[in-house]
Amino acid sequence: MKNINTLIIPEWPAPKNIKACVSTRLxxxxxxxxxxxxxxxxxxxxxxxxxxxxxxxxxxxxYPNTIQWLNQVHSDIVIELPTEVDKRTSDASFTxxxxxxxxxxxxxxxxxxxxxxxxxxxxxxxxGWRGLCDGVLESTLKQFDEPSDVLVWLGPAIGPxxxxxxxxxxxxxxxxxxxxxxxxxxxxxQGKWLGDLYLIAKQRMAKLGCQQVFGGDLCTVTDKxxxxxxRRDGVTGRMATLIWIEK
Numbered sequence: 001m002k003n004i005n006t007l008i009i010p011e012w013p014a015p016k017n018i019k020a021c022v023s024t025r026l027x028x029x030x031x032x033x034x035x036x037x038x039x040x041x042x043x044x045x046x047x048x049x050x051x052x053x054x055x056x057x058x059x060x061x062x063y064p065n066t067i068q069w070l071n072q073v074h075s076d077i078v079i080e081l082p083t084e085v086d087k088r089t090s091d092a093s094f095t096x097x098x099x100x101x102x103x104x105x106x107x108x109x110x111x112x113x114x115x116x117x118x119x120x121x122x123x124x125x126x127x128g129w130r131g132l133c134d135g136v137l138e139s140t141l142k143q144f145d146e147p148s149d150v151l152v153w154l155g156p157a158i159g160p161x162x163x164x165x166x167x168x169x170x171x172x173x174x175x176x177x178x179x180x181x182x183x184x185x186x187x188x189x190q191g192k193w194l195g196d197l198y199l200i201a202k203q204r205m206a207k208l209g210c211q212q213v214f215g216g217d218l219c220t221v222t223d224k225x226x227x228x229x230x231r232r233d234g235v236t237g238r239m240a241t242l243i244w245i246e247k
Contacts, residue, residue, distance in 0.1 A: 006037065006060055010153040012214040015119030020243040021061055022111065022155045024226040028053045030237060038228070038237025040105050041069075045237065063242055064099035072105065074128045076136040078143055091136050092125035094143040098247040103240055107228040108220050110197050111155035111241035112137060116144055122243045127201065129165070133172050137201055141208050148209035155241050156227055159219030160196035163231075167191060179203050 008022040028037030029052050034045040039057060041050045057063075068081055070088050077090035081100050093102040094114075102124035104111050109128035115121065125131075125140045141147045160183075170193045173180035183199040186192075198216035205213060220227040228237045 008156070008218070010113065010155075010215060012151055012153045013212075014115050014151055014153075015117065017119045017246045018115045018122060018243065019061075019063075019246050020113050020153070020241075022241045023057055023060075023239045025228050025237060025239065026226060027060075028056060033233065033235045034237040036228075036237060037239075039240045040107075040238030043238060044235060057240060061242065063101050063244060064247070065101065067101045067103045067240075067242070068093070069103060069105070070126070072126050074130040076131055076134040076139045078123070078125070078136070078139045080143070091127070091131050092123060092140045094121070094123040094140065095245070096121050098245045101242055101244045103242045105238040105240055106155070106157065106220075107230045107236055107238050108158040108232075110157040110201060111239075112140070112201065113153050113155070113241060113243040114140060114144070115151050115243065116146070116149050117151065118149075119245060121145070122245055124241055124243050127197070129163075129169060129195075129197065132197060132200060132204070133169075133176060135176075135204070137204055138208060141205060141210055147205075148211070150210050150212070152205060152210060152213045154198055154201060154213065154216040156218035156220050156223075156239070157197055158221050158229070158231055160194060160198065162219060162221040163195045163197060164189065164192050165195055167193065169193075170195065173200060177203060177207070 025036030030038040078092040081095040104126035114123040
């Protein structure tokens with residue numbers, strides 16, 4: 001796989017047979033509000049343009065077989081791949097099969113990839129705040145034989161200085177885990193709070209014994225050149241996060 005500016009290659013101690021990357025908005029043929037390498041077919045971009053961008057992703061990464069894109073609905077549902085087309089409504093995918101790609105699309109929501117130390121199981125999860133609150137990362141970790149043996153990398157998402165929410169969102173997280181209080185600080189806007197999705201993710205996974213969490217330092221909102229951001233732009237494209245076990 002080429003390590004070029006169009007792609008972000010995770011820096012984490014994954015086994016050598018585990019391949020992973022995140023696309024950026026650099027490159028591609030989308031125009032206007034979708035300018036760049038938009039991979040989302042559900043955001044209003046021209047279908048032919050999205051297909052061209054997906055072909056470019058294939059060329060850049062040389063990922064095996066085809067990607068089974070999910071119908072993401074901000075849930076805690078995890079499916080095991082490969083699966084039938086009509087059973088892809090979920091926000092995470094897991095596989096033990098070689099050359100089977102787990103992939104999620106994001107533009108502020110938190111993408112997380114997982115592998116065990118043996119390199120025999122992988123997963124990818126889409127954690128918007130609702131999915132994160134409801135436990136999509138925990139549901140994904142529980143697919144593994146031993147959660148404490150899992151490595152996790154957190155990809156580009158809305159950062160802790162940009163994720164402004166109302167008191168009800170903060171309370172929703174604290175109702176699930178009181179420790180989440182430490183992930184919020186008062187915003188300069190009265191009654192609002194700034195939340196750290198990366199910290200919440202780490203807190204949640206630590207409770208299942210998963211301590212080896214990497215990444216979590218790329219903000220989609222502030223880096224307009226590289227990343228799409230729904231919070232910043234409203235109508236916009238999507239990046240893809242991929243992981244697979246190489247045969």
